[in-house]
Amino acid sequence: MSSSQDDTATSGASQPAASAGAALSLHRQLTEIWKTGPGWQRLAAVNHSVLGIRFMVTALVFFGIGGVLGMLTRVQLATPMATFMEPGTYNQVFTMHGSIMLFLFAIPMLEGIAVYLTPKILGTRDFAFPRLTAYGYWCYLFGGTILTVSLLAGVAPDSGWFMYTPLSSNVYTPGINADVWLLGVTFVEISALTLAVEIVVSILTMRAPGMSLDRMPIFGWYMLVTALMMILAFPPLILGSILLESERAFGLPFFDPTRGGDPLLWQHLFWLFGHPDVYIIFLPMAGLLSTMIPVLAGTVLVGYRAIVVAIIGLAFASFGIWVHHMFTVGIPHLALAFFSTGSAIVAVPTAVQIFAWLATLAQGKPRWNVPMLYVFGFFSTFVMGGLTGVMLAIVPFDWQAHDTYFVVAHFHYVIAGSVAFPLFGALYYWLPLLTGRVAVYRLSVPAFWLIFVGFNMTFFLMHLVGLLGMPRRIYTYPDVESWTWLNLLSSVGGFIMTIGFALAVIDLLAQIRFGRRVRRDPWKAATLEWAMPIPPAPYGFASLPHVETRADRLAVGEIAPALARGEGYLGFTRHGWQETLGVHMTTGAPEQLIVLPRATYLPLWTALATAAAVLSMLAKLYWLTALMAAVTIALFVFAARMAGFDRDYGRMPVGRGVSLPVHTEVVHPPAWWALVFTLVADATLFTSLVFGLLFLWISAPNWPPNGVPDTDLALALAAMAALGISALFARAALRALVGRRTPRLWMGLATLALLAAIGLAVVLIAGIVPHPSAHALGATAAALLTFVVVHAGIGLLFLLTATLRLASGHASPRRAIDLRLARLWIDYTAITGAVAIGLVLALPALVTMLGMRP
Amino acid sequence: MLIPLAMGGMLAGCTGPLSTLAPAGPTAGSIASLWWVMLAGATALFALVMGLFALVMLRPDWARRISPGRWIVLGGLVLPAIVLTPLLVFALLTGERLLPRLAADPMRIEAEARQWEWTFRYPAAGGAETRGVLHLPAGTPVDVVVTSTDVIHAFWIPRLAGKIDAVPGHANVLRIEADRPGTYQGLCNEFCGVGHTGMRFDVIVHPAVEFPASLAAAAAGKVQP
Structure with missing residues (x-):
């Protein structure tokens, strides 16, 4: 979005006016700027309210699809020796039930909630990267569609939602079923990762002025911790999927035990993601509860600081306990005891939250209404799931219960019950915000009780059938009396629950259509999302508040009219800009004027190109994949080329007597922090890869390989040197630009150095012994060097973008973000590249040390 | 409630x-x-x-x-x-x-999983082999060495002990012991493809003194030339 109107910086600002007429005129001006167009232009939407609702509605549709699949399994299991489904069909159905519920419902739903609510609760007008939100949405929709269509075509993934290899390898699953999962889910994961970065950066840099971190409503903390966990948890799974897909497609044996790989490596990578994922799903729901419960009890949250500490502790702990999914794979018992203790200790931060909620209810005057009913539903299911969780953390018991219906019961209590109940409670609580209508409560109560009774009937009985020895993932069972009636009752319960959910959805739709209109906050809440007319206008706040206390105890009724009259920050329009404020990370002092991009079809086109790359990969048309990947990259560069402004503005008034620089002219705009957190994710992926190499070296069968790697030392050192030199040139280029000299020569030299590094790394890959398809050692060396090539290649793209933007006047000594980003990326590439190439050089020594293998 | x-x-x-x-x-x-x-x-x-x-x-x-x-x-x-x-x-x-470490060197039996059946070998009994039926002596601890030739399976006899995974490329050891003679059931407890449901086996526990003879008889009946 290049806006180069020639007005002077200040003349566009109108004085705040106090009359209602002024509020209406401000509303019209802002709406004109922020609105999403009608008809086809809806596809160009980048507004967080629009996209947040799309995420949530799409997630609910997938919840319906996943629910139907779950019901199909209950039909099949209702009676012994049923012939309703073939085993092959059943395998697809249960695999897709799990995959859809976790990847296409739970995570996108929490993203939708984050996108819709977070900016409103934090008192800002939108997220930092609206086009990225839109791209993330389209990737999710297309990835989810690919998975769903594969189900209709009968080629859906069928190896279980955690895709254990070798079952999911091309030897035992030769069709495209597993490829659909690996590519489709990775597609959705990458969208989730981009959103996680956006959530973190937005929470840290875009809040209402004055909202220091310790004044942030607790919901902000929950979302911040969740998104940080996503940044650290998704990379191991993305790496695992890339490695498994390259084993399937190109024969690189990372997990094949006959060629030096190890199927357990997949399990470690999967559960390194999979366990934190449980908390990634749960924490936002706990955030909703911590926001709703005080309001429903008419009081403030008890133990704000204790909860913040608890969720940070929970986040740390959740990364240290993934092995409790692997108690039966043959890991030494004392090692298991460590993970067992860690898993049990997770009960502490969880109990802190539970008792903080109880204390909050105790301090207030809780009202029994529909959201509170769901809070009750949550309490009972979550406590039950937590208790069975502690049982499963006890190693000997897990040896019996692992992979039985006891586990199925447990995780449905913790991630179905503990998501569905808070979620539906939250839908009832926040629907007035979305629609401007309050509920009629005719169907709500019976719907809740049907869900509650049905849920417990379905899943409680599964504990018993599991203890009676019924394994999960069997498509039928002989007529063992004790299993038969329990399964039948579970299935009946499932249908009761489904009817309950259907009624709840009808009830919510009825509320959207027929609810009584309200204009403002129906709950007497005290957070900023209610300090706006409901349903919210596309710009959210007509002006931004200044926060002087903790932002979950605000007098919303007084703030809202003043904000609508434009008495806060940015209560005016200028240049047709979508403006909001950037603040200091911890203190919340206003630091920059952020101008956001307007509606554009670019995210849609980019996501379509990405989807085409994924589909061509599925069709094994790799030349087309390369082409479509290139188109995707070109669209990203194209989008970056137009971002920001082609002139300097200096400081601009933002209201309340404050003047701030535009985000293009500060050293660390949101884009800088986005790259920082992207690199954190990338470093996690790199660390996982190094962990993979060391894991294979320590524990994989069929080591050492026949050939000993003999990397050309001179070439390897030259590649490291080229990376280091390119980093120096990139720094010189930045210094030149900031010092008002031309950086072009330095940028050219940096480009040449990166090209040299890529060339050297490619030569090294070609010379790897043993051949990458012959042994996992060679495959891992190839993966490390490919990592270097890809990162150097992305470094070239940063330099290309900077060159284009210099040429078009978008970069200047004051607008030097492009070269700052390039410098940061190339520094990172040089460091990880040195580690990667160093490891490849160290491989011969590692192999000779194999005698020391435990 | x-x-x-x-x-x-x-x-x-x-x-x-x-x-x-x-x-x-x-x-x-x-x-x-x-x-x-x-x-x-x-x-x-x-x-x-x-x-x-x-x-x-x-x-x-x-x-x-x-x-x-x-x-x-x-x-x-x-x-x-x-x-x-x-x-x-x-x-x-x-x-x-x-854990399989306290008792002094108990008898070892090899359990080899493949899609979708179990093969049991008894090195102590001259390499006798049975398919789909595991023979055990009563009141005697036995170490079962569990392996797989293809995908991951899991060896589980719920009434005797917990389970252990059969991971290709790895050998896991599970200590089991049956109190009394009788027939028990075992199954694969790790999803292993379309035949997973049917991947069960019987466990026949013989009185300890009769075990060598019973095993020899069973193996003679089952082992192919």
């Missing part, structure tokens, strides 16, 4: 050929005891938390007298510490006792 009701149902229906709650060996026995202890504790804790929830909803005046800090410290820190510490110690000791 469902727990007491369900507990009654469970006690009545604990039996079954694959029930972990009808143990027929020392390992399954101690894990079943562990389960009953944990069930009692979990029931009490569930009742406590839901009771507190009912109290704060129905008798807020009483609940308000407890200070917020006390709620969090007692419920969030003290309660888990009291419950978890003894449980973890007890579980660690139980687990250590069940």
Whole structure:
């Protein structure tokens, strides 16, 4: 979005006016700027309210699809020796039930909630990267569609939602079923990762002025911790999927035990993601509860600081306990005891939250209404799931219960019950915000009780059938009396629950259509999302508040009219800009004027190109994949080329007597922090890869390989040197630009150095012994060097973008973000590249040390 | 609220050929005891938390007298510490006792999994081999060496002991022991493809003195030339 109107910086600002007429005129001006167009232009939407609702509605549709699949399994299991489904069909159905519920419902739903609510609760007008939100949405929709269509075509993934290899390898699953999962889910994961970065950066840099971190409503903390966990948890799974897909497609044996790989490596990578994922799903729901419960009890949250500490502790702990999914794979018992203790200790931060909620209810005057009913539903299911969780953390018991219906019961209590109940409670609580209508409560109560009774009937009985020895993932069972009636009752319960959910959805739709209109906050809440007319206008706040206390105890009724009259920050329009404020990370002092991009079809086109790359990969048309990947990259560069402004503005008034620089002219705009957190994710992926190499070296069968790697030392050192030199040139280029000299020569030299590094790394890959398809050692060396090539290649793209933007006047000594980003990326590439190439050089020594293998 | 009701149902229906709650060996026995202890504790804790929830909803005046800090410290820190510490110690000791290392060099049997059947070999009995049926001596600890030739499976005889995975490229050892002669059932407990459901095996436990002869007879009948 290049806006180069020639007005002077200040003349566009109108004085705040106090009359209602002024509020209406401000509303019209802002709406004109922020609105999403009608008809086809809806596809160009980048507004967080629009996209947040799309995420949530799409997630609910997938919840319906996943629910139907779950019901199909209950039909099949209702009676012994049923012939309703073939085993092959059943395998697809249960695999897709799990995959859809976790990847296409739970995570996108929490993203939708984050996108819709977070900016409103934090008192800002939108997220930092609206086009990225839109791209993330389209990737999710297309990835989810690919998975769903594969189900209709009968080629859906069928190896279980955690895709254990070798079952999911091309030897035992030769069709495209597993490829659909690996590519489709990775597609959705990458969208989730981009959103996680956006959530973190937005929470840290875009809040209402004055909202220091310790004044942030607790919901902000929950979302911040969740998104940080996503940044650290998704990379191991993305790496695992890339490695498994390259084993399937190109024969690189990372997990094949006959060629030096190890199927357990997949399990470690999967559960390194999979366990934190449980908390990634749960924490936002706990955030909703911590926001709703005080309001429903008419009081403030008890133990704000204790909860913040608890969720940070929970986040740390959740990364240290993934092995409790692997108690039966043959890991030494004392090692298991460590993970067992860690898993049990997770009960502490969880109990802190539970008792903080109880204390909050105790301090207030809780009202029994529909959201509170769901809070009750949550309490009972979550406590039950937590208790069975502690049982499963006890190693000997897990040896019996692992992979039985006891586990199925447990995780449905913790991630179905503990998501569905808070979620539906939250839908009832926040629907007035979305629609401007309050509920009629005719169907709500019976719907809740049907869900509650049905849920417990379905899943409680599964504990018993599991203890009676019924394994999960069997498509039928002989007529063992004790299993038969329990399964039948579970299935009946499932249908009761489904009817309950259907009624709840009808009830919510009825509320959207027929609810009584309200204009403002129906709950007497005290957070900023209610300090706006409901349903919210596309710009959210007509002006931004200044926060002087903790932002979950605000007098919303007084703030809202003043904000609508434009008495806060940015209560005016200028240049047709979508403006909001950037603040200091911890203190919340206003630091920059952020101008956001307007509606554009670019995210849609980019996501379509990405989807085409994924589909061509599925069709094994790799030349087309390369082409479509290139188109995707070109669209990203194209989008970056137009971002920001082609002139300097200096400081601009933002209201309340404050003047701030535009985000293009500060050293660390949101884009800088986005790259920082992207690199954190990338470093996690790199660390996982190094962990993979060391894991294979320590524990994989069929080591050492026949050939000993003999990397050309001179070439390897030259590649490291080229990376280091390119980093120096990139720094010189930045210094030149900031010092008002031309950086072009330095940028050219940096480009040449990166090209040299890529060339050297490619030569090294070609010379790897043993051949990458012959042994996992060679495959891992190839993966490390490919990592270097890809990162150097992305470094070239940063330099290309900077060159284009210099040429078009978008970069200047004051607008030097492009070269700052390039410098940061190339520094990172040089460091990880040195580690990667160093490891490849160290491989011969590692192999000779194999005698020391435990 | 469902727990007491369900507990009654469970006690009545604990039996079954694959029930972990009808143990027929020392390992399954101690894990079943562990389960009953944990069930009692979990029931009490569930009742406590839901009771507190009912109290704060129905008798807020009483609940308000407890200070917020006390709620969090007692419920969030003290309660888990009291419950978890003894449980973890007890579980660690139980687990250590069940490991295949204490008894002096028991008999080894090899269990090899492949899609979708089990092959058992008895090195101590001159390499005898049986398919789909595992023969064991009663009252004698046996180490089962579990391997796989294709995908991951899991070896599980619920009434005798916990399970262990059969991972290709790795050999895992599980200590099992059956108290009395009889026929038991075992199954694959890790999803392994379309034949997973049917990947079961029988376990025939012979009186210890008759075991060599019974095994020889069984192997002679089953082993192909």
